[in-house]
Amino acid sequence: MEGPQLRFSTTVTMDRPSTSEQWIDLLLLRTTAPDYATHQPYYTTGSIVSAAIVRVALIGIGGIVARQYIDGATLWYAVLFLMWALGAYPAYRQYQEFNTRIDKMSEDTLCGKCRYFDPTNQLCTILDEHVVDDMPPCEGEAWEPR
Numbered sequence: 001m002e003g004p005q006l007r008f009s010t011t012v013t014m015d016r017p018s019t020s021e022q023w024i025d026l027l028l029l030r031t032t033a034p035d036y037a038t039h040q041p042y043y044t045t046g047s048i049v050s051a052a053i054v055r056v057a058l059i060g061i062g063g064i065v066a067r068q069y070i071d072g073a074t075l076w077y078a079v080l081f082l083m084w085a086l087g088a089y090p091a092y093r094q095y096q097e098f099n100t101r102i103d104k105m106s107e108d109t110l111c112g113k114c115r116y117f118d119p120t121n122q123l124c125t126i127l128d129e130h131v132v133d134d135m136p137p138c139e140g141e142a143w144e145p146r
């Protein structure tokens with residue numbers, strides 16, 4: 001007689017970002033895919049733009065606060081530089097990486113060649129699911145050419 005079989009899953013706890021991971025994503029400090037990004041992309045066009053807006057706003061608020069202690073145009077030059085260096089430029093770099101990933105996906109995967117694939121958020125529009133690897137969420141059954 002056989003005993004009960006044990007099942008192990010390696011993805012159950014890795015497909016949702018923790019609070020600290022969400023903060024890292026928001027501040028755009030990532031350079032490689034995190035562990036949780038097995039079932040969802042860690043950046044999309046929307047998250048890149050919203051994270052840039054948040055960073056620029058935080059730097060602007062920091063500048064307004066610093067204005068009470070530091071006087072002169074130098075402060076605002078520094079704030080403008082930080083908005084570019086920590087707000088806009090990382091978003092630009094991340095957007096380039098995102099586009100590279102989407103280009104590769106469009107070349108190498110079934111979803112990338114499907115009419116239901118939305119590259120701006122790496123989404124299958126009929127299943128409303130993110131596509132993260134070369135295995136289509138529909139298993140190829142709903143595929144239609146572009």
Ligand code: SF4
Nearest residue numbers: 111114124137138142
């Ligand atoms: S319908 Fe299937 S092949 Fe097309 S994008 Fe969705 S999951 Fe991918």
